[in-house]
Amino acid sequence: MKIIPLGIWGGYPKANGATSSFLIEHNGFHCLIDCGSGVLASLQNYLPLDQLDAVVLSHYHADHIADIGSLQYSRLIQFYLGEQAPVLPIYGHVYDEEEFAKLTYKEQTIGVGITESDVLSIGPFTVSFCRTVHPVYCLAMKFEADGRSIVLTADTEWCDDLVPFATGADLLISEANLYEEHVGKAPGHMGGSEAGKLAEQAKVKHLVLTHLPHHGDVRDILAAASSTYSGHVEIAEVGKKYLS
Ligand SMILES: [Zn+2]
Incomplete structure (x- = not known):
């Protein structure tokens, strides 16, 4: 499996950027994960639009679906x-x-309708879900193929259910939308320390942080995640190919 961040921002894109979204590929099958603002422009750097095979949406907040109309x-x-x-x-x-x-x-x-109890075959992937804690119904996702797994938290505040859901993942892509001083004050999102705690408790092999805030220095979020996770953690980099 290969997964490429197309955008890393929460809420709205920075100039020439996109909101949090990913392109996952395996055996020539291409699946878009969320489709927010700026995603269609970003996607075309990596894939002709007519070669997209499926789209999976975590929830219906605008920063995850804004470009669905343009895709259509x-x-x-x-x-x-x-x-x-x-x-x-x-x-x-x-x-x-x-x-x-x-x-x-x-x-x-x-x-195609999904619920948190579904286990789907989408191309070469087995895809399962976990309901998160967010102001609207939202699903974390696990993509599995050839014995490897990638878990994406989507949008969530701390959620106990995500620990067993993510356990043993080769790659955890976690939202980390909050600086530490805002943790617990902004409903529906996590800080870096919580993303790191999730990665540590779930014993994942690699942590990538996304759905980042526009203000401040996101290296502080990376440092917070490093304080609670003993493995390799990095900020998601648009266009980088993460292999699982
Ligand atoms: Zn949201």
């Missing part, structure tokens, strides 16, 4: 040009009917 338009324009790509499945939870309905668009994309 790209498929429609390909169709007008006579270059019809296969119908693109977009996996999203079913607990917000209005948002879920938007995942199906003409003959171009189709919404």
